[in-house]
Amino acid sequence: MENDFDAKDLIETWEAIGLVNPWIAEANDPTFSKYMLKRVSTLRELELLFEHGNWCLGQGFYFKNLCFINQIDDGDEWLTIKDDYAFESVTFRGIIKKGEFEAYVRRLLNATKAQCINLEY
Template sequence: MKNDFDAKHLLDKWEAIGKKNRWIREAHDPAFDKYMLVRCATAAELEAGLKQGNWCLGQGFHFKNLCFINQIDGGDEWLTIKDDYAFESFTFSRIIERGEFKDYLQRLLNATKEQCINLEY
């Protein structure tokens, strides 16, 4: 699955959401900003980034209209944002280990805002 979505208009929103998060706003080495949000060209690239682990606090990846920002220094706890709202916090290592990442990603992409907010995706 390729990323044919231009998220430039969302980067400032994602940065603002990240800076409001009580854990992410504590990032200091480096301080969190939108330049820490790396665009992934494919779902496989996103999966590889999330799987790597040991990312600094505030490191993020985005794919289409989804953004994932690490909330734990060196950890695997990702604030999940779709469009202009945060709705979940994921630990991806188990999802990836079970081979469920692509299915999970597709469900997140297909879910409506109401489904995301109600965690029904």
């Protein structure tokens, strides 16, 4: 699946959400900002990035209207944001090992706001 979504109107919102997160706000090498949020072109690319691991605190990736910001230095704990709300903290390595990454992200993309907030996706 390709990323054909223009997220330019969401970047500052995602930055603001990250800055109020107690773990991400602690990022200092480098300091968290919207410039740490990188657009990902395909689901496969996103999967490879998560599989790689060893990301700094505050590193973020976005695919369509989903944004993932690392909450643990060198870790795999991603604050998950859709549109203008954070709703989950996801560890992706297990999802990837089970071969469920693409299906998982597709469920996030298709879920309504209420489903996301209630973790029913």
